[in-house]
Structures are given as C-alpha cells and as structure tokens.
Amino acid sequence: MHPTPTVPARTSRTARRAAGTALALLGLLAPLTVAQTGPAAADAAAAADDTAVSGTAEDAASRFTLAVLPDTQFYSRYSGDQFVPRYGSDPYQVQTEWLADVQDELRIPFTTHLGDVVDRAGVENEWRVADTAMSTLEAASLPYSILPGNHDVRNSDDRLTDEDYDLDAEPYLDWFGPERAVRNETYGGSDPTGLSQYHVFEAEGQQFLVLAMTWRASDTTIAWANEVIDRHPTLPVILTTHSLIDVDTDGTTAKDTEYGLTLWDELIAPNDQIFLTFNGHFHGAARQTRLNDAGHEVTQILIDYQMAYDGGNGYLGLLEFDLTNDRISMQTASPWVTWKPQDSLTAYDQPFLEGPNQQFTIDIDFSDRFGGFAPEFGPGTPDEPSLTQRARDLLLDGFTGPDPVTTQPPASTGDYPRVDGTLAHWRFGTLDGVLPENAVVPDVAGDNDMHRVPISESGSPTAHVEDVTVTHDQVHPLSSDGAAVCFADSDKTAQRLSYLATDADAPVNDVDLADGYTIETFLKIDGGFTEDTNAWMKALVRSGNRSRLPGMPWSRWDYTASPVALGLSNLKEFQWTEVPVETTKGDRTAWSGEIILDRWVHVALVNDPADSTTTMYVDGAPVLRNAGDTLGHSIEQDMPWLIGTDWVDDHATNGWHGCVGETRVIDHPTGPEEWLTGRADLGGLAVDLSDGDRVRHLREVTGTGVPGATVDVTIEPTRPTWPWAGHRDDRDHRDRDHRPWPPENRRITTVVDDDGTWSARVHPQLRKGEHTLRATQSLGDRESAPVEATFTVTRRPGHRG
Incomplete structure (x- = not known):
C-alpha cells in the first residue's frame, strides 16, 4: 500500500480561497465566534467568559505564564515545501519568535516541548528546521525543556524502551542531547541515555522542577526520575512526556493508556510533588484529575493539534499561574494565525480555541497542595494584572480575522446546492433497513444508478445479506439526504466485504474529468476498526487495473490497483490516490491527518486545472498534504464506480468498515458554498x-x-x-x-x-x-x-x- 508521500504538492488555488465550513474540525476546533475571529475580536476578548481574568489594577496578583509547545512534527517536515513557499515562514519558527518577544510581558520563565519535534527522524532537514526554531529561544535566554516522541526515534515500536535503542545512531541526541541542554540555565541533568532531562526554573520567588521524559521510558529511566525528585524534596514537579493520557472518540473525554498507567503507578502516584502532567501524541485536547497515593489531586493535560488545519495551525498552550488567587488558567492560542498574511486566512484561522479542554481554569490551593513537602511555598509580590488577558491583547492587536462562516442543518431533503455539471449524485434516503442484493441506489442527477452487487458475484465467500443496511439514524447533520449505507463486519483477513457498483454502461464510468472535478462524500469509520482487519480499506473507487493503462510507470505500491480510490490507511488517514489523465506521471496522492473513529466527516476532493492540484478537504478544511501536477483521471473504459470496497488485481478487496453517505461527482472544481454541506440557493x-x-x-x-x-x-x-x-x-x-x-x-x-x-x-x-x-x-x-x-x-x- 501507499506509504506517506515525502514531497506533497502545494495547495490549490481553490484551497487558498476556500473559507471552509464552520464545522468543528475532527473535534479539534471549537465553533467559530466573533471573539475568535472578525473585526470585533479585540473588543470581544475583553468580554471573554469567566476563564479570563480582569486586567484591572485592583486584580493585581503574583502571576507567571508557562508555555507549552505540542507536537511540531509537521511544521518541521513541511517547512520548506509547504509553509515557507505559501506563507514566508513556518508555524514552529513563528511560535518561538513570539514567545521570545513576549516573555517579559507575559512573565514566561520557561517553555516545555512535548515531543515529536520532527516527523521523520532520518531526514536531516527536518532537524535543521527544529534547530532554527529552538535556537530562537536560546538567543532570547528563554529556557526550555524538550523530549523525544515516537517520530523522533528511529524505531517507534512502543514495545521498545530507551534502553533498546542504538544511541549512537539516534539523530535526536545529535541535535537535542545533553550537550545542547546545558545552554539552558535551568538544566539540571539527563538520564543515562540522554533522552530524558530535568530542569529547575524560578518564578515569583518559587522554584519548580520539570521532568521531561522520553517516549518510552525504561525501568532504569523511571528509577532515575524518582531519584531526581528525591534529590529535590521541596520542589513542586511538572511531568512532561510524549504519551500519557489519550482522548476518547468523543473528542473531549480523557482516557488512560497502558503506558500512562505504568507511569502513574511507578512515578506519579507515589510522588506527591507531581501535581501536573502534560503530553501530546494523541490528537486533540483532553484533561483529567486523579488522586495520588497521598490523596491529593494531579491534573493531567493532553494537547496535540498536529492533525488539525495547517498541521496544527501554530496552537500552543499558555498557562497562567496565579499564586495569589490559587488558580491556573489555560488558554490555547496561535501566534501563527495572527502572523499569517491576511489574504491567506480562512474560517479555521482562530487566534484562540475555546472548547472545554482548550480554555479552562484549575482551582488549586497552592499552599495546601504543596504543604506536605514545601511548607514555605507562597505567592510573590502581587504586582501583575491578568496575564491571560494580556496574552489576548497582544495577539489580537491589529488582527482582523475573516468573517465567521456559519452553517445550519438542512430544512428538507432538497436543501442542498444544485450545481450545473453534476455527473452523478447517489442518495440513500428512499431506502431503509437491510439492502437486498441487486437493490438500486438512485442517481438523482442522471442515469448512473448503483446496485448492490450480489454476494455470489462479489468474490466474498463470507459476506451476509445483513452486512449492508441503510440507516436514517445519527447520520451527518449537514447531509440533507438524511441517510447512509453502512457496511458491517468487513474484514480483509476473512475476505468479508460487500459493495455497490454502477452498471457497466453507466455514462459516468467513462468520464475522464479532464477539466477538473469535485468529488464529495460523507464518511464514518466504524468504532471497531483495527489495523489488522481494516487497514487500507476503501470507500469510493473507480475500478480498473493501473498496470493496463498505456504509459503507466511501474511502481512498488498499488501497481495493479484501481486508477482512482478514496480510503483509509493503516494509520487511519484518508488517502486519495489517482492516476491523472497524463498516465505517464504515475500516481498522485493526498493525505489527511488521523481521523477519529465513529464520527461523521465530510470529504471533498477538488481538482483545479488552474494549478493542476487535487486538494482534499475534511469538514471544509484543506489538509496539509495534497496532490500536485495532476489533472483528471486515467480510466479503463466501462469499469464501474464502487462504494464500499477496493479493487486490486481485478477483484474486490479491503471492504469499507463503516458508513458512506450521499456522494456526488461534479465535472469542475467548486468551493464550499456549492458543497453538500451548504444549503440550497x-x-x-x-x-x-x-x-x-x-x-x-x-x-x-x-x-x-x-x-x-x-x-x-x-x-x-x-x-x-x-x-x-x-x-x-x-x-x-x-x-x-x-x-x-x-x-x-x-x-x-x-x-x-x-x-x-x-x-x-x-x-x-x-x-x-x-x-x-x-x-x-x-x-x-x-x-x-x-x-x-x-x-x-x-x-x-x-x-x-
């Protein structure tokens, strides 16, 4: 199957002008509000909810800000071929430059990085991007901790620990090992591998210890961490690591991981000094509070936006410690959004995210919580107004965001934009329950009806009629069809699959889309997806065999697969793969970030002949890794379009495990206002x-x-x-x-x-x-x-x- 491509193409003209929809992006972006974007942002910020603190002189307190940099891997990877050509810089560099510039105004004594510094540990240029960004903090004398994530080591098998690596061959140690850590005045030392480190920083007259631990710590490294805490018995401890807590499929609820529980049992719970933990790795934002062995609360926070718009869109965490009023205020902010050129902004460019785990306040009685090990702990001079508000003021100064884009649910089954040039539009609303063999799924735009392929012709000896159903419950809220077809129990190891197909003489089969196209659909991955049984499954395919296309170059991957397919990788990324009209160019591929299971998303694929790009949009937002130098499709004549399966080596395989909503094919590129998530004109x-x-x-x-x-x-x-x-x-x-x-x-x-x-x-x-x-x-x-x-x-x- 296709590996992740190494050189993605630039985003198309359509992608740059599209504002997207106001959907929450994969559960990572909060709904748009005037306070987040728009001309009145500065005024609205002053009236933010009760998590923001007044900036009046009467509210002066002992305060400082801790900055948190979540996974930067895509910033490092796509700096040279995506971000710099498109914007003039990359989010990583803008993040560190902003922190360096505002460190005094926000009283930032320290910054933490949560790992996945780069995306591919073996690519030197990615390390150079990271080196440049972190050097900015060093030049500004802003101390930081950093640690390796799974993408920063050569073998990310989570069954391995730091003791299993060939340390002489690990690039991370060449770029961010102990020899570099000593540039920070807060650095206290590293574990024997050099992959973990600790720092002690001072703020408001108090000291805090930061433990920055590697991706998979061995028993030896955990013992080292315990020794570090023992040597600093009076210091409150903040633990940072790459993987600790996860986020559930609802996108907000925290859940424990096996490795996280190991760290809890062997390091966190026994050490009352650890009161706060941070990790990245799992895509989204979550937090939870647990009681340690002493009966005291430990707050655990997950923050990771790499799979959101623009590879994370520059979001970082700003935690205001208010030692006078006994609280920690968290906000998720992006200096990258406010730095971007005005004409590049989309509706996803929000300076702040304000969801439940993106902006919040932790009430913590510092004296009581730390009293058992630091009885002298107390606030410093109460001379600072709200740093949370100050951060908002700094980011919003002079910023005019795009007008918010709003959407609303359809009022009827006909409440969607009709588009001239629609070639096929398959809808399921007239059907319900088990879909019988040979049942017809109508094309409401033309003569391209689909039918359920009989089990005897599907090539699947294990399929059942009941595997395919049409549901009207809990479908995508913006699909006016109000229905979807669901494929249950698909399993590539058991050769169990079912699918729909157009007839061999359907006109849409022979369209090459040489003037561009828009193909859109609604997809949901079943919550029971596993890599072993469902990796590389396909939802929508133009069947055929690439190897028979005239001029098709040989490739290691999918040489005998269909010319065009939309599916899901082993890493739960959407993959759009196509052979363009100029067959000799070979395969072109676009990739999303990781998709959350059991959640509906809208996918639009827009091929724009103006710049020969195919851009994938997930819930309205263009993905970072798109396909370039591509136009239309090379096809085998009279081969059908398929829903619910892949087609490789001239037979069906890798059935879709989940649901597919209404699906439409248009013979030219379109924008969000014309998509099925829009409303009728x-x-x-x-x-x-x-x-x-x-x-x-x-x-x-x-x-x-x-x-x-x-x-x-x-x-x-x-x-x-x-x-x-x-x-x-x-x-x-x-x-x-x-x-x-x-x-x-x-x-x-x-x-x-x-x-x-x-x-x-x-x-x-x-x-x-x-x-x-x-x-x-x-x-x-x-x-x-x-x-x-x-x-x-x-x-x-x-x-x-």
Whole structure:
C-alpha cells in the first residue's frame, strides 16, 4: 500500500480561497465566534467568559505564564515545501519568535516541548528546521525543556524502551542531547541515555522542577526520575512526556493508556510533588484529575493539534499561574494565525480555541497542595494584572480575522446546492433497513444508478445479506439526504466485504474529468476498526487495473490497483490516490491527518486545472498534504464506480468498515458554498405566467424552485376596473349585493415537487383589473427575496365571454 508521500504538492488555488465550513474540525476546533475571529475580536476578548481574568489594577496578583509547545512534527517536515513557499515562514519558527518577544510581558520563565519535534527522524532537514526554531529561544535566554516522541526515534515500536535503542545512531541526541541542554540555565541533568532531562526554573520567588521524559521510558529511566525528585524534596514537579493520557472518540473525554498507567503507578502516584502532567501524541485536547497515593489531586493535560488545519495551525498552550488567587488558567492560542498574511486566512484561522479542554481554569490551593513537602511555598509580590488577558491583547492587536462562516442543518431533503455539471449524485434516503442484493441506489442527477452487487458475484465467500443496511439514524447533520449505507463486519483477513457498483454502461464510468472535478462524500469509520482487519480499506473507487493503462510507470505500491480510490490507511488517514489523465506521471496522492473513529466527516476532493492540484478537504478544511501536477483521471473504459470496497488485481478487496453517505461527482472544481454541506440557493425561485401579463382568467400559477421548499404566493389588486367607483354598473351591483366590493387579497401556499416545479391553484377567480403577484420560497427559517409580477385580468368573474 501507499506509504506517506515525502514531497506533497502545494495547495490549490481553490484551497487558498476556500473559507471552509464552520464545522468543528475532527473535534479539534471549537465553533467559530466573533471573539475568535472578525473585526470585533479585540473588543470581544475583553468580554471573554469567566476563564479570563480582569486586567484591572485592583486584580493585581503574583502571576507567571508557562508555555507549552505540542507536537511540531509537521511544521518541521513541511517547512520548506509547504509553509515557507505559501506563507514566508513556518508555524514552529513563528511560535518561538513570539514567545521570545513576549516573555517579559507575559512573565514566561520557561517553555516545555512535548515531543515529536520532527516527523521523520532520518531526514536531516527536518532537524535543521527544529534547530532554527529552538535556537530562537536560546538567543532570547528563554529556557526550555524538550523530549523525544515516537517520530523522533528511529524505531517507534512502543514495545521498545530507551534502553533498546542504538544511541549512537539516534539523530535526536545529535541535535537535542545533553550537550545542547546545558545552554539552558535551568538544566539540571539527563538520564543515562540522554533522552530524558530535568530542569529547575524560578518564578515569583518559587522554584519548580520539570521532568521531561522520553517516549518510552525504561525501568532504569523511571528509577532515575524518582531519584531526581528525591534529590529535590521541596520542589513542586511538572511531568512532561510524549504519551500519557489519550482522548476518547468523543473528542473531549480523557482516557488512560497502558503506558500512562505504568507511569502513574511507578512515578506519579507515589510522588506527591507531581501535581501536573502534560503530553501530546494523541490528537486533540483532553484533561483529567486523579488522586495520588497521598490523596491529593494531579491534573493531567493532553494537547496535540498536529492533525488539525495547517498541521496544527501554530496552537500552543499558555498557562497562567496565579499564586495569589490559587488558580491556573489555560488558554490555547496561535501566534501563527495572527502572523499569517491576511489574504491567506480562512474560517479555521482562530487566534484562540475555546472548547472545554482548550480554555479552562484549575482551582488549586497552592499552599495546601504543596504543604506536605514545601511548607514555605507562597505567592510573590502581587504586582501583575491578568496575564491571560494580556496574552489576548497582544495577539489580537491589529488582527482582523475573516468573517465567521456559519452553517445550519438542512430544512428538507432538497436543501442542498444544485450545481450545473453534476455527473452523478447517489442518495440513500428512499431506502431503509437491510439492502437486498441487486437493490438500486438512485442517481438523482442522471442515469448512473448503483446496485448492490450480489454476494455470489462479489468474490466474498463470507459476506451476509445483513452486512449492508441503510440507516436514517445519527447520520451527518449537514447531509440533507438524511441517510447512509453502512457496511458491517468487513474484514480483509476473512475476505468479508460487500459493495455497490454502477452498471457497466453507466455514462459516468467513462468520464475522464479532464477539466477538473469535485468529488464529495460523507464518511464514518466504524468504532471497531483495527489495523489488522481494516487497514487500507476503501470507500469510493473507480475500478480498473493501473498496470493496463498505456504509459503507466511501474511502481512498488498499488501497481495493479484501481486508477482512482478514496480510503483509509493503516494509520487511519484518508488517502486519495489517482492516476491523472497524463498516465505517464504515475500516481498522485493526498493525505489527511488521523481521523477519529465513529464520527461523521465530510470529504471533498477538488481538482483545479488552474494549478493542476487535487486538494482534499475534511469538514471544509484543506489538509496539509495534497496532490500536485495532476489533472483528471486515467480510466479503463466501462469499469464501474464502487462504494464500499477496493479493487486490486481485478477483484474486490479491503471492504469499507463503516458508513458512506450521499456522494456526488461534479465535472469542475467548486468551493464550499456549492458543497453538500451548504444549503440550497433560495434565490432561484421563478414564476411562470404563461399567458403573459394579460389573462382572461388566472386559474393557476406555476414555477420552479428548490425541491421541498414552501412557496407562498400573495395576489393583491392594484387597480381594479370592475366594479368601478362611480360607474353605473358599480351602483347597480351595490344595489344587488347591498354592499360595496372590498379590496381582495389572495394567499396560496404550496410545496415544490421533487422535479423542481410547483403549481398553485387560484380559486375563486380574480376580479377584473390589474393585480400584483408576490412569491417567496422558504426552507425552515430561511426565506428568499420576493419575486414580483404584475398582470391584468381582462374578464370579470363569472363572465362567459
């Protein structure tokens, strides 16, 4: 299968202009608010929630800020070929430059790095990027600790410990070993391997010990850490390491790990001095509080944004220690976002993240918590206003973010943007329950229906009819189809799979998309995914065999696979792989970050001929690693599109373990406003007065609109000609009815049919004279601007002429 590519292409023009949707990105980004982006950011920051502290002089206290740098691996890896060409710098360098610049204003005595300094330990240039960034702190005399993550060692097998490495061959030690650590005045020493270190820093008249421990510490290293604590019996201890606690599939709840529990039992719980831990490695943000052997609280914090937009988008942790008021305030901030060129900003560029584990306050009675080992511990001079607020002020000064992008759930099954050039749009909403063999999944845009391939033809001897179902429960909230097809118990080791396919004569099979394309779908990975049974499974495939494509160069990976496929790697990354129209260029691939299990995401793949790039968007955000020098697809004629399986060596394999929602293919690149996560354009309402603006009797109004929309039609007389005030007929008529004719208004409500047409019967007949018709269409609480038409009725009601 495809390894992670080493030279990703630059992001396409479409990616740079797309604002994305306001979805939470893989659970890592909080919903957008005016306080985070937009012109009023500075004003809104002052009114932040109760986690922010007032900056008035009356609130002065003894305070300092601890800075935390989570995984920087993608900053190091993509500095030269992504970040610098696109922006002029990289997030890692901007982070350290900002910390160096504000260290005095924020009273930062120390910075911690949580590991995964680089992405590929064997690539020297990545170490050079990291070296440059950390040298910035050294030049500014801002002490820091650093430690190796699994990407910083040559063999990241988690069954190995630091004692199992060939230390002479570890690049980490060449770049960040003890010989470099001594540049920090806080450095106290390293363990025998040199991969772990400790520091003692001073703030507000008190000292704190930081233990920076390697990716997988041996018993010897854990014993060393215990000895370090024993040699400093009165110091509060902050433990940093790469892997400790994890985050559950809900994206917020912390969960323990086997290795983390080992550290808890052998190091953290027995040492009352350890009151705070930090780790990265697991993607997202989480925290938990546990009681140690002394019955005291230990707060454990996970922070890692490498799989978010822009490889982490420069987010770091800023922890304000308020020794006077007994609290620690955490905020997640990005100096990179506020540094970026204005024209590069998207809706994901938020200076602050304000989710439950991204901005919070820890109440801690320092004197009580540390009283057992540091009875003299106390605050310094209360002369600092809120450093949390000061950090916000510094970052937001002069920053104008993009306008927030909002989304709303669909109001009907037709509440999605119709796009000219749609080649196929497969929807499941008309189906439910077990999907029988040969059942048809309609293409609502053309003649490319799919069907469930019978088990006898699927090549899977272990599949069951019940393996494929259509569900209407808990589907993606922005899919107006409200349904999805789910593939259960797919297992490549047991050859169990099921799938859908277009017919061999479907027109979409033979489209090469040489003018670019947009392919989008909704995907969910089953929570039972394992690497052994489901790695490299595929959700959407243009089947065929690459080796038979004229001019296709040989490759070690997937030489006999399909020309085009979207699936999931062994590392739970989305992989889009395609052979472009120019077959001789070979495979082109885009990669996401790690995808959280059991959670719906929207995936859009946009091929832009303007710069020959294919950009993958996950929940609206462009991924960092995209495909370049690619246009359209090379295809085998008459080979079907598939949902639910891969196609390699001319047979189905690696079935999708999870669900697939509505899926659409468009013959040109589009942006977020036209994707299925957007809402229908209500401005396309049309009214048809087929008889022109003069009619004898208006019995029906027709038109076109958005399927499922409610159309309100109001008809008002503007200049009646009968009865006529002062006319003899009028006087006679009043005498007959014993009353004058009042003004007459008509209001008619109807619904647009599935084919986009609507009609409304006008009854009773309108009076003779000029009338104004106003029509609007609405979906939920959204309503179009009115469409108006003026017409004249030339016959009075009941007249038979």
